Amino acid sequence: MIDVQRLRVLRAVAEHGSFNKAAGALLLTPSAVSQHIAALERTLGHPVAVRSTRGAILTEAGRLLVEAAEAISAELDQVRREIDRLTAPRPRLTLATFTSGGRHLLPAALARFVAAHPEVELTVLESEPEAAAPMVRGGAADLALAYHFDGPPPVGPGERPPLDWVPLMEDPLRLVVPRGHRLAGRASLGLAELSAERWVIGCLKTESFLRRYAERAGFELRVAASTTDYFFAQSLVAAGVGISLVPTVSLAPSPEVTVVQLEPPRPTRHIGLLLPRRRRPNPYTQSLTEALTPTAHRTARP
Incomplete structure (x- = not known):
């Protein structure tokens, strides 16, 4: 042995x-x-x-x-x-989440989960996907609400211990322009039509993603403002600073801006859950996953 x-x-x-x-x-x-x-x-x-x-x-x-x-x-x-967990006074569940996904997807799902499992001590930690994956691997979080753009999910096939990716929804990025903008009346448009525009960036990951798409469309990105908050970015758009690309779940309704759909190939965030690969799944993790699934389906927009 x-x-x-x-x-x-x-x-x-x-x-x-x-x-x-x-x-x-x-x-x-x-x-x-x-x-x-x-x-x-x-x-x-x-x-x-x-x-x-x-x-x-x-x-x-x-x-x-x-x-x-x-x-x-x-x-x-x-x-x-x-x-x-067996010896603790109460079972515990720790969830890591990125901000915009948590803001839109978690409240209803967590309300159902807490009602079904009042015995669980629930902890929610704000964390971007690149930090959340090591938290799940190391046991600091039981699961994580995360996202990725192009390419495979952030599960790292060579990483140990391995993680599983449970897809929840597609979160396409939308164009946000000031009210009265020359493109505000369009139902949809291609990214190449925006080559003359100045941009407001709402997230550093979005900026690198957008630069790749702009390069494919044949123009260089002109950045007027760079933030780490999609809601602040939309306020800057309303003030006429520039236009912005914002994930669907981060859209903030405002009469001062107009949302326009981009034509394919459109940038999209893929939202899902990072879970540790286990022979015996955590029943509370399964329950929270089941609570999130219908919420994600209702939140997703065409």
């Missing part, structure tokens, strides 16, 4: 690239690390690490063991959290 402590030592050797550095990280002597690795190799019947002048290199068997060790460690961490 493979000893879990020896797997922990092998993971440290893989991470630090040498027996000596692994020993320092684990507060062991290099001799103790060598003994653990030797015992692991005797149990396995195959070498797992080869020492060289540059440190230690894992064999193929060693790499397979490290992958298994990471999965085992994640499972043990999950079991520990489940045991903590």
Whole structure:
């Protein structure tokens, strides 16, 4: 039987690239690390690490063991959290969310969840997707409401422990122009028609995304204002500073601006949930996912 402590030592050797550095990280002597690795190799019947002048290199068997060790460690961490929940006065659920998605999608869903599970101590943490994914992996959050633009979901196929992506809705970006703008009466338009306009940016991610689309359309983006708040950006549009591209869930109705749909290919945010991949799903996580799904469907606009 493979000893879990020896797997922990092998993971440290893989991470630090040498027996000596692994020993320092684990507060062991290099001799103790060598003994653990030797015992692991005797149990396995195959070498797992080869020492060289540059440190230690894992064999193929060693790499397979490290992958298994990471999965085992994640499972043990999950079991520990489940045991903590069993012994805690109340079960707990922590949700990470980005601001605009949380503002529009969470209130109704959380009201249903709290009514169905009054025993749960619910915590909501504001976090952008790039920070939320490590929170879910590390156990600081049980799930995260997140989004991505082009490309695959932010689950990282090589990341450990792995995450699952549960899509909720498409959130197309809309053009917001001042009332009375020359394009305000259009039902839809292409991005290339906006080459002469000055832009108000509501999010740094939107800016980089928009610059790519502008380049494809054959023009250079002219930025009049840059903010980190879509609602502030729309206020600047109403003041005549420029036009803006705003996700559907972040639109703030105002008589001072007009919303125009962009023609395909239109920039779109894909909103979903990041969940830890588990053999036994957390029932509270499942319940909150089910509460969010109809809310997302009602919020999505064509």
